[in-house]
Amino acid sequence: MRDVDGLGRHGDWAAVRAVVAGFGVSGFAAADNLTHLGASVTALDESADGKLEKATLLEVLGADVRLGAGVTATLPDDTDLLVVSPGWRPSAPLLVQARERGVPVWGEVELAWRLRDPDSAAPWLAVTGTNGKTTTVQMLDSMLRAAGLRSVAAGNVGLPIVEAVMDPTPYDVLAVELSSFQLHYTDSMAAESAAVLNVAEDHLDWYPGPTGMADYAADKGRVYTGVQRACVYNAADPETERLVREAEVAEGARAIGFTLGMPGVGMVGLVDDLLVDRAFIPERQSSAAELCTLDDLPSPAPHVVANALAAAALARAHGISQAAVREGLRSFSPDGHRIATVAVASPETGGVAWVDDSKATNPHAALSSLLAFDPVVWIAGGLAKGARFDDLVRTARSRLRGVVLLGRDRDVIAAALARHAPDVPVIVIEGGETGSGHAAMERAVTAAASLARPGDTVLLAPGCASMDMFTDYADRGEAFAGAVHTLTDG
Template structure:
């Protein structure tokens, strides 16, 4: 009954006024769901603001738990398979949920039933963005390519003399960037669909970004959202209230529809990007030249040259999906006033992160590529298209996504397939259905220490000169590895242990030989 009474009282009015670091947050009762990196940043921020904070976590990190006690937050360790009595007694005025908790989690359903407002960390960060001085926000989402696009955009901004911070789902909580004492001019925020799910599009918690992009949309996280429609609706929130530019993928109609449906500020423009010839107000490629036809006066008849595919190829950046990311990031940076010359020069020094189409070794004419970051079929498809004949190491947690279409589309380029991970059965069935003659190997070991050595040994036995052995799992990693980076590192270790001194060296993958398009 207590929670119902608070919902009927003045709590909503108070929350409406909490739109500044300097607002009165003292004594606000806040429940924080989760104690990962995000949950801890939320609790740390709120206790600094003077709120009364109760953190709920099923199995908290011991170091973070100790620090909570020091900063003055309380921790309730609970399996959270039901609503804890302590939460009901606490009578929270607002609940801040970490992004990993499903919408049908018992605590979130309880909050909905008792009219307790639910925020995400992104809404909280927007409300307190003025601690040092309020930076402009640029938002990036999409099924794939988010992190690379965020890093590219932040690099372009920094090269232009702006203090820019890549943050959000990239690994640095937005709240940490907001509270950085040096302050920033621009935050380039990677947003997952989980974070967007809780983000309001109107009212005091709604973000008004300088520019935003949804890079692409494909089946992913359907086990979390429940349907592709719900997943798309969450992604589409990224464009709401944009001030300057809504950047969309011309090859992905879903992103165009998101822009058409978004409520934006007057003057905001729709800017398309793609690998084809750009129209006015677009970014694209003309005879191997990446062009801006959006941010110039005479965009009807002329274009600005950003760089060339040949130059990108020298840097290992010419895979079609990487070129798309560069075009999207260029559009976002241009919306913030960065000259094309600055973007060109920054690309000369940019390098992809580890485990993103990274060449591990070249030996005996066989190239070993780590794209462990390809954690869903859409990302794996982009990776497969960048190479010729492939020995494909695939598998893991499919997250409710059907990989049948991916297998069917690419069996023609495969020398062999090596299936790893927990969800092997569906993949094995797809290969047998679409390519019954294809050499198919199944790594049945569940021991983290042996999965990659076995997969690499099998690949080495079937790969031929001119082939690429490609780790592009099309699946999440947490069934057998700590994360995609751990999976990639173990692939590196297994390849180098198997090759010994045979490797010719490593470096960027030569992407110019793959199929055009993405």
């Protein structure tokens, strides 16, 4: 077996036999660039849906692409390196076989880090956490661009990270979103600065057993390993600070907290309606520097403000000016289905606001959204991924006008409501088979309208993944918006 440990951008890949597990966006990027470097590549994926055109292209370039049921059951005998796409569990047969045979297993992020050009390697500003990663990375990218830098949002959002590092025109800096799945298979990365936004229950189906939550947190904490400048943590989430304290970082790296309260020295936070910096200014012992106002943000919702502060901390650690932070936030527009107001009904049709936060795919994200509104008719449900809803219900119950539940794990939420908010009206939408989502959402919207009163907000913040009834969270959000418009425009 060929030793690949020392191979990088300018190494000799010609004799390397690499297997890429998963042929989605990141898997294709890994297979494509490994082929370009001269490796002998075999790409495997159990599904051929939407992948045939790219498979044909790679085959023309010399790769062996195998798509279809059963192709990932056995690791080819002559494998020197296994590159896994995000989401592959360590218990998958391919990975078990690799470990038994001593075959190195890299994630796409690990591959990308090793393929950086040593002559023009852009620093990485990395973001992870249970919720808010994409918004924070996109805010950060907007700030970097406002400062005149060639930046890109990459990794778990935007451009595949391998594509970013292999771009023939080097970037000045990369704003990198990393999931726990990606970090699990990353060993050598050392970001310039990194942030863990929060750690809450999620993906416990991927991290099973009594140590699941600890394993999940540990993977999040890997983002701090080797950090050069700043480890950004959430002052309201002690777990993030613990991860900083336990991290092995470069000498001189600083711990920088962000808070929705008055910031202490070495933190960023809020003073009245101002986002301020007490970490990256010379006079931080006695004063704070204004970064922007709440009016500069797309929403004053607490979790949006927290995301902006985390992004600002990373940007300031990189040397970005206060003016560029403000301009980046002013020009930032969030992706769809993130606390997006779909409609505000007129008094004649009920006077109710309808808000789509379909991206809230776990209880922590749903709670953050619920805390931005009062009173709320909450639409929730889907695939809970092993998560529990007791803490959410205990915290938000005083805000709940009523709840509408749909999806496969709706009973999990219903049970938490029965335990902790038995007086809150609950309407359960029966059914939950794949493909029935749009019809179920229409019934859910109608049910929510029956519970809402003038001045209320009907909030789609499912707290669950969407794939039981919808293609993805965007499809779910579009189903909600369509049903709302049918109701309010009619």
